[in-house]
Amino acid sequence: MSLPPLVKESERDQKEWNRKARDAINRLTRFALGTGATTERPQGPTDGQVFYDRTLKQPIWWNSEDAEWKDATGTAA
The missing domain is CATH 2.10.10 (Seminal Fluid Protein  PDC-109 (Domain B))
Structure with missing residues (x-):
């Protein structure tokens, strides 16, 4: 049972999602404003x-x- 790697992968996935969300918000802001x-x-x-x-x-x-x-x-x- 290797739970720590799953947690790390989950954290990595969350960081990637956060980065993509931040990039999308920045692009939308530049476009809209x-x-x-x-x-x-x-x-x-x-x-x-x-x-x-x-x-x-x-x-x-x-x-x-x-x-x-x-x-x-x-x-x-």
């Missing part, structure tokens, strides 16, 4: 559009009323 450097912000964004600015290392939102990108505090980004 859009990411890039400050210079790569979308042209003609729509009100409320979210973009993860890798230069600032934070998500920002387009505010069409002020025609500028804002961070979570409402400060121009």
